[in-house]
Amino acid sequence: MSRAGKIALYSAGGLIVVLALCVAALLNFDWNRTKPWISSRVAEATGRAFNIGGNLSLTWQAPQGEQGWRAWVPWPRLAARDVSFGNPDWADKPFMAKARDVSFSIRPLPLLSKKIVIPSLALSAPELSLERLQDGRNNWTFGSGGKSEWQFELQRLILAKGEIQLKDAVKHANLKAEIDTLGNGKEENLRLGWRVAGTYNGEQVSGQGRAGGILSLQQKNTEYPIDASVRVGKTSIDAKGSLTDPRRLAALDLQLKIASVSMAQLYPLIGVVLPETRPFVTEGRLHGSPGQHGGNWTYEKFSGKMGASDLAGTLHYRGGEPRSSLEGTVASDFLNFNDLSPLIGADSEDSRARRGAKGEQPPDKVLPVENFRTERWNSIDADVQFTGRRIVRKEELPIDNLVTRVHLRDGVISLAPLKFGIAGGNLVSNITLNGKTTPVKAEMKLSARHMKLKQLFPTLEGMQASLGEINSDAALTASGNSVAELLGSSNGEIKAVINQGTISKLLLEKMGLNISSIIVTQMFGDKQIQLNCAATDFIIDKGVMQTRAFVVDTADATIHVDGKINLAKELLDLTIYPDTKGLRMISLRSPLYVSGPFKKPKVGVDKGVVALKAGSALALGALAPVAAALIPLVNVGPGEKSECGTLLAQATEKPVAPTAARKAANTSGTSGTSGK
Structure with a gap:
């Protein structure tokens, strides 16, 4: 071997020895x-x-x-x-x-x-x-x-x-979790079990679940599996899916199921203003990422139940300044009308207790007194369209095709428009609630067209053969922190006209207290009589509805209603003046009165006051001051004759002072049998 070869061999051997010594030293x-x-x-x-x-x-x-x-x-x-x-x-x-x-x-x-x-x-x-x-x-x-x-x-x-x-x-959270390694299972990547307890936003928290045994904090494309079941207060949440880039919570993709006593209960969890509802459960795909100001989230193609109603839709949440936003669509193929009662605090005491409503509905009050939660309205902006394709209620009032667009911006809620079909017609309204003021200021405009009497009162036997049609307009302004306060402080007007049709003779006979005719009708059956016109006009001042006109004119009778409805005190004070257009064997011919609280109104006969004999003249006189305003509600098709239009036109041509006519009738009339 050459000298150079020996040097190389000794050098390599020396290096190996040094490396071996280093390894031995390290070990x-x-x-x-x-x-x-x-x-x-x-x-x-x-x-x-x-x-x-x-x-x-x-x-x-x-x-x-x-x-x-x-x-x-x-x-x-x-x-x-x-x-x-x-x-x-x-x-x-x-x-x-x-x-x-x-x-x-x-x-x-x-x-x-x-x-x-x-x-x-x-x-x-x-x-x-x-x-x-x-x-x-x-x-x-x-x-x-x-x-x-x-x-x-x-x-x-x-x-x-x-x-x-x-x-x-x-997040106002104080949570404690116990973790443990799971044994071998079918899902090998779910190797960590956990239990959690504590508080979140003042609500008690408990839950359990499984997660991946290895949490990747750097690899952005590695999915960390999650399977959890958690209860927060009265809300239960079940989630199964994956988290990508856990250090930054970059992407969360879960199949999410949520159940609670009311959608409003989710506010402490997600910071999104949702309405008070019946108990609900929904399930859908939640995906997105937290990011800045809450991140971006989509609850996609969810479906579920709210009370007896079904729900489905997609909602998008976007974090931002000064407020985050919520957009999307929600639809119901079968919407129980009673399931909407918690929206205005009109549900039962048991329902209110389950969803944790503060305060109680007074037993003597009909209008809901539950306060609006305006402190939450400024936390988010919203634009959500809701559609209810078929709506039912216990009394089978035929409401269908409810469509509304809920806008919430800078503390102001508007339903613009709120539309639905009712009794063969349609109702369109615009409602605005300004939560930036204390108390809340509200505005409402409403227009109802072509509602059929027969369909409007399907459970009232005497209305089943009625063919009349109702048109109505209303405009109100109010201020208050509940439905009761809003109505009790409202100002505006309500007008309605029933144009052409028929009405049960028995109903009219009962209103006129024509005893003999009632007996005969009950023995031999009811019949329908021609309804010429029915017109109402209420002016509302500080919650008191005062009749400006309330007249029902038929082939057999003319009925005038006068008085007040106090919405603030929930009191009725109405007097009904019937006048027949034909001879009756026995007729009390006395005015009726309807008075007392909304809960238990009293209906009786004012025997000390003789019924009006001015009949149609008085009706026209009462109608004259407002007939011009009511004429636009008479919407008939081309070539159709409107008896109501004729009556309103006559009222504008032949005004008669209602008070004078009533006095004349009272002084000249007698109680008992009489003819026209």
Whole structure:
């Protein structure tokens, strides 16, 4: 062998011996001596105290995911006992994390550029304390504050049997979770079981679930599996899906099922204003990411039930300033009208108690007194379209095709428009509630057209053969913090006209107290008589509805109604003056009165006052001052003759003072039998 060959052979042998000695030294080195250096480097990189109280040992592992020559550089893996990681100075507890056993690998090459990269950190029996202050500072964001050139990066976290506590002043959360490693199951990636308890926004929290055993904090495309069942107050949530990039909560994709006693109960959880409802349950796909100001979320193709009604739709939430926004569509193929009663606080006491409504409905009140929650209206803007294709109620009032667009912007709610079909006709209204003022200011405009009497009162036997049609307009303004207060302070007017048709003779006979005709009708059957016109006009001042005109004119009788309805005090004070157009064998011919509270009104006969004999003349006289305003409600087709239009035209041509006519009738008439 040549001299050069011998030199090369000896050099290679020497290098192998040196490497062997180094390996032997590393394997036999007491790594506990490096604990101060490791603690110092981690502290410099994170700005936190780091301590290894127990034994520290080293093993080597093949690198994962490295390419080229880097794949030949092994990774040291350290195992330590009794490890603690400190908290910032402002935190409640001195330690953010403690663990009985800790093992972690280190990529050696980044150390040359003063960067500590930990591909995997495994904690056994850990105790984690996560905390966030109201100003947004949190203890899970690491950094040295610019005092060190060292950087710290944790890529994966593995937990086994421990405890995690979260105190979040931003979300008003104080939660404690117990975690444990699960045995082998069908879903191999769900290796971590957990239970949680505590409070969130003042509500009690309990729940359990499963999650992935390995939490990837760096790989953005790695999905972390989640399977959870949680109860917050009166709300239960079941979720199954995945979380991508857990460190940033970049993408969440869940099949989400939510159930609660009212949709309004979700406000403390999601910060979105939803209406008071019957108990509900919905299920759909939730996907999106938290991001800034709440992030962007879509609850897609959800379906479910609200009371006895079905619901389906898609909602989009977008975080933003000064308010986030909610947009989407919701539809119901079968909407029970009674399920809408919680919207205005008109549901039963049991229903109110279940959804946690404050205060009670007074037993002597009909109008809902539950206050609006205006403090929530400014938390979000909304634009949601709602459609109810078939609507039913206990009394079988035929309402269908309800369509409304709910706008909430800067604390002002508007239903513009609110449209639905009713009794063969349609009703269109625009309602606005301004929650920026105290009390709430409200405006309402309503127009009802072509409502059929027969369909409007389907359960009233005497109306089944009626052919009349109702048109109506209303305009109101009000202020108040409940439906009762709004109506009790309202100002405006309500007008209605029933044009052409027939009406039950028995109903008219009962109104006129024509005893003989009532007996004959009951014995031999009812019949329909021609309805010429019915016109009503109420003016409303500070919650008091005063009749300006209320006349029913038929072939057999003319009926005039006069008086007040006090919405603030819920009192009726109406007098009905019937006048027949034919001879009756026995007729009391006395006015009727309807008085007393809405809950228990009284109907009786005013025997001290003789019925009007002026009949049609008085009706026209009462109608004359407002007939011109009522004429636009007479909407007939081309070529059709309107008896109501004729009557209103006559009223404008032949005005008669109602008060004078009534006095004349009272002084000249007698009670008992009479003819026209």
